[in-house]
Amino acid sequence: MPLHLPPPLAAALWAHAAREWPRECVGALGGWVQGERFEARTLYPLSNVAAAPERDYVADPGEFLRALRAMEAEDLSLVGLYHSHPRGPGSPSASDTRLAAYPVPYLIADVTRRRLSAYLLPSGEPVEMIGER
Numbered sequence: 001m002p003l004h005l006p007p008p009l010a011a012a013l014w015a016h017a018a019r020e021w022p023r024e025c026v027g028a029l030g031g032w033v034q035g036e037r038f039e040a041r042t043l044y045p046l047s048n049v050a051a052a053p054e055r056d057y058v059a060d061p062g063e064f065l066r067a068l069r070a071m072e073a074e075d076l077s078l079v080g081l082y083h084s085h086p087r088g089p090g091s092p093s094a095s096d097t098r099l100a101a102y103p104v105p106y107l108i109a110d111v112t113r114r115r116l117s118a119y120l121l122p123s124g125e126p127v128e129m130i131g132e133r
């Protein structure tokens, strides 16, 4: 199922990745499922509280909960989670796959190639991205 990420949200995601570099950024996307696709409408940057944020990400649990509540208040639901790989690659790491817990696309921003990819995890199935280029 494809994910539609409007260009302003993609721009906000890249700005977040640039702000956090050389650390990984992490955030959530709110929106809805429309027919056969995920529609993203809001972006929530979260703090990366991983012990080694240069090569790992853990979203601040309190901030994540507040983001989910903000979505709920606007009748939105979680439609994606993003993080950056400051030095690539654009594919999920072993821990990205192991720690994935939500049935939504996981977006990975490969900062070296400025390329955004999305996957369902843990299966690793690629998710087509619409509107980010």
Ligand SMILES: [Zn+2]
Pocket: 083, 084, 085, 092, 093, 096, 108
């Ligand atoms: Zn990763």
